[in-house]
Amino acid sequence: MAQRTVEIIVGLFMIAGLAALLFMALQVSGLSPKAAESTYTLYANFNDTGGLTPRGRISMAGVTIGTIDSITLDKKTFQARVKMAIHSDVDNIPADSAAVIRTSGLLGEQYIDVSVGGDMDSLKPGDTFYSTQSAMNLERLISNFASGR
Amino acid sequence: MGSSAYISLENVVFSRSGRRIFDGISLDIPRGKVTAIMGPSGTGKTTLLKLIGGQLRPDSGSIRVDGHEVPRLKRTALYALRQKMGMLFQSGALFTDLSVFENVAFPIRVHTNLPEDMIRDIVLMKLEAVGLRGARDLMPSELSGGMTRRVALARSIALDPELIMYDEPFTGQDPIAMGVLVKLIRDLNSSMGLTSVLVSHDVTESLSICHFACIIADGKVIGQGTPEELRAHESERVQQFLQGQPDGPVPFHYPAEDATTDFGLGRKA
Amino acid sequence: MLDRVRALGQTGINVIVSFGRSGQFLFGVLRGVPKPAVGFPLLVRQIYSVGVLSLAIVVVSGLFIGMVLGLQGYTILSDYGSESAIGQMIALTLVRELGPVVTALLFAGRAGSALTAEIGLMKATEQLSSMEMMGVDPLRRVISPRLWAGFYTMPVLALIFSVVGIWGGMLVGVEWLGVYDGSFWGNMQSSVEFVDDVLNGVIKSVVFGFVCAWIAVYQGYDCVPTSAGISSATTKTVVYSSLAVLGLDFVLTAVMFGNF
Numbered sequence: 001m002a003q004r005t006v007e008i009i010v011g012l013f014m015i016a017g018l019a020a021l022l023f024m025a026l027q028v029s030g031l032s033p034k035a036a037e038s039t040y041t042l043y044a045n046f047n048d049t050g051g052l053t054p055r056g057r058i059s060m061a062g063v064t065i066g067t068i069d070s071i072t073l074d075k076k077t078f079q080a081r082v083k084m085a086i087h088s089d090v091d092n093i094p095a096d097s098a099a100v101i102r103t104s105g106l107l108g109e110q111y112i113d114v115s116v117g118g119d120m121d122s123l124k125p126g127d128t129f130y131s132t133q134s135a136m137n138l139e140r141l142i143s144n145f146a147s148g149r
Numbered sequence: 150m151g152s153s154a155y156i157s158l159e160n161v162v163f164s165r166s167g168r169r170i171f172d173g174i175s176l177d178i179p180r181g182k183v184t185a186i187m188g189p190s191g192t193g194k195t196t197l198l199k200l201i202g203g204q205l206r207p208d209s210g211s212i213r214v215d216g217h218e219v220p221r222l223k224r225t226a227l228y229a230l231r232q233k234m235g236m237l238f239q240s241g242a243l244f245t246d247l248s249v250f251e252n253v254a255f256p257i258r259v260h261t262n263l264p265e266d267m268i269r270d271i272v273l274m275k276l277e278a279v280g281l282r283g284a285r286d287l288m289p290s291e292l293s294g295g296m297t298r299r300v301a302l303a304r305s306i307a308l309d310p311e312l313i314m315y316d317e318p319f320t321g322q323d324p325i326a327m328g329v330l331v332k333l334i335r336d337l338n339s340s341m342g343l344t345s346v347l348v349s350h351d352v353t354e355s356l357s358i359c360h361f362a363c364i365i366a367d368g369k370v371i372g373q374g375t376p377e378e379l380r381a382h383e384s385e386r387v388q389q390f391l392q393g394q395p396d397g398p399v400p401f402h403y404p405a406e407d408a409t410t411d412f413g414l415g416r417k418a
Numbered sequence: 419m420l421d422r423v424r425a426l427g428q429t430g431i432n433v434i435v436s437f438g439r440s441g442q443f444l445f446g447v448l449r450g451v452p453k454p455a456v457g458f459p460l461l462v463r464q465i466y467s468v469g470v471l472s473l474a475i476v477v478v479s480g481l482f483i484g485m486v487l488g489l490q491g492y493t494i495l496s497d498y499g500s501e502s503a504i505g506q507m508i509a510l511t512l513v514r515e516l517g518p519v520v521t522a523l524l525f526a527g528r529a530g531s532a533l534t535a536e537i538g539l540m541k542a543t544e545q546l547s548s549m550e551m552m553g554v555d556p557l558r559r560v561i562s563p564r565l566w567a568g569f570y571t572m573p574v575l576a577l578i579f580s581v582v583g584i585w586g587g588m589l590v591g592v593e594w595l596g597v598y599d600g601s602f603w604g605n606m607q608s609s610v611e612f613v614d615d616v617l618n619g620v621i622k623s624v625v626f627g628f629v630c631a632w633i634a635v636y637q638g639y640d641c642v643p644t645s646a647g648i649s650s651a652t653t654k655t656v657v658y659s660s661l662a663v664l665g666l667d668f669v670l671t672a673v674m675f676g677n678f
């Protein structure tokens with residue numbers, strides 16, 4: 001076969017490899033090309049974050065509106081402080097909304113659901129959620145139930 | 150380097166798989182002449198050529214080619230020296246994935262930066278010399294054994310080497326091709342002043358073209374000289390080899406235990 | 419008894435010697451990088467015969483393995499009512515393990531054995547010797563492009579394998595068994611990490627590609643130049659490559675995904 005033909009085929013082969021890598025990045029691992037989408041920061045304090053992890057999802061009415069940046073321990077209150085990056089276009093979260101840790105499905109991963117309040121004021125960048133609800137802990141639930149409380 | 154020896158071996162010892170193939174062999178190959186190296190098959194003629202080409206290293210002794218001590222050469226120097234050598238392998242050893250033309254062009258492309266039309270001219274000239282200009286587009290798998298050998302010869306002279314080594318060039322050639330080869334070897338030698346080493350067990354053909362011949366057996370040179378000197382050599386072993394007598398001092402058998410023990414006749418408890 | 423011990427010791431020494439020889443061989447190959455003008459066309463040709471020609475078997479295997487993962491995943495996960503996690507299961511299995519490992523095993527069988535046989539035959543027909551006598555180093559001219567071709571093509575093949583496998587899994591899971599495709603991709607995207615999963619998988623396949631190609635070219639170059647020698651070298655290529663891939667996979671997985 002002519003060297004030229006071989007070169008073209010090999011070129012296509014390598015491009016197919018790059019395309020596969022791109023597919024892996026965008027469609028499979030969900031890296032979005034507009035990765036630098038602008039966000040603002042909100043905080044929430046929880047007594048128990050359960051299995052919440054950084055890069056986890058934050059949703060409102062089931063729609064993803066941001067991701068978890070980091071989870072740290074507040075050494076004064078012994079609570080977990082979750083730093084969240086919320087998409088800038090969602091700038092009208094009522095100030096009395098609650099951040100609730102939920103589990104998708106019975107065994108799925110945990111995420112933060114924002115249950116909407118009724119306040120006219122909105123949370124501003126750097127604000128902290130006033131009310132939160134910690135992770136539902138199955139074990140604790142069961143032991144509470146068993147001891148009849 | 151006033152000496153006329155292009156290649157000289159001194160006391161070369163070489164063993165393979167524990168068997169001593171050369172046991173202190175010494176040999177001078179004169180510059181610009183055709184030297185025939187003869188001997189029964191399995192005596193190490195091919196091995197000798199590989200030692201000269203630096204593909205094998207002797208256990209001890211010295212091998213000098215054009216003043217260079219081959220076993221001690223660094224890789225780069227060795228590869229540079231090899232560009233001045235051509236070797237015709239017993240099997241031809243053509244590159245099976247390249248056409249006849251590309252096979253002959255291979256050393257030229259690798260070692261020079263000549264333009265394509267010049268390469269074409271050289272290749273066709275070399276192929277013409279071996280009578281295979283018309284076969285340039287064939288693949289090696291489409292050639293007969295004799296044609297393969299001739300293409301390989303064209304390839305080994307592609308770069309106009311100073312030294313060319315032929316390993317059994319006559320085996321498997323029809324009488325006409327043989328005549329062509331004999332003429333070719335002689336012409337190459339006389340027109341280009343090539344030093345030629347011809348390895349063969351074909352006594353008549355070899356003696357007819359060489360200026361100088363030597364016979365090796367048992368890891369040693371048993372006789373050397375001009376063809377006339379050899380024919381008149383007093384050694385029995387030389388005469389046995391030249392005349393092809395089965396019985397004589399040169400053993401026909403590969404070294405083995407005594408036949409009676411081997412066949413189990415003389416076995417003791 | 420003493421004989422057995424001696425034989426064992428002999429085997430051990432032989433193993434060490436062959437490691438030494440193949441290491442020396444690798445050094446010889448890597449030392450001589452051919453000039454780009456000469457080396458590039460050779461490399462391209464080898465990527466063609468090592469990579470492009472292995473594409474068919476990789477794509478077909480990837481498709482079927484993905485489909486089987488879809489089926490099995492569905493039956494197991496639907497017992498827990500979480501069949502929507504099938505996307506993440508398929509993607510993680512393929513990207514982390516099956517993609518690199520199965521591709522490497524296929525590569526050893528398809529391309530590695532061919533490399534060994536080709537080089538072995540070149541040795542047996544004195545092509546390598548004659549190249550050496552022409553002042554051309556066969557390590558650079560013949561071996562090096564083949565080694566690098568394995569190095570470059572394996573990650574490409576493994577990525578294509580994984581993509582086709584995920585597509586096959588989606589075919590079964592979404593199109594056939596009716597998993598909602600939003601949760602199929604959504605679950606996948608939230609659990610697959612580009613750097614931790616995809617890139618680590620690529621690193622694995624780069625390592626496998628290098629090792630498989632190294633074993634294949636070494637076995638060819640070092641074989642006994644007879645038909646029996648070539649056939650045993652080809653077998654060795656497939657066996658050693660498979661073992662090396664599986665063993666290395668364990669080590670790499672422990673380093674990349676283990677929590678220590």
Ligand SMILES: Nc1ncnc2c1ncn2[C@@H]1O[C@H](COP(=O)(O)OP(=O)(O)O)[C@@H](O)[C@H]1O
Pocket residue numbers: 165166170189190191192193194195196197
């Ligand atoms: N690769 C090898 N390994 C071990 N022994 C070899 C090898 N090649 C050749 N020999 C031995 O070396 C001897 C000389 O071989 P060779 O030079 O091919 O003989 P010639 O060309 O004179 O027929 C033979 O007896 C053969 O058994």
Ligand SMILES: [Mg+2]
Pocket residue numbers: 194195196239316317
């Ligand atoms: Mg021979």
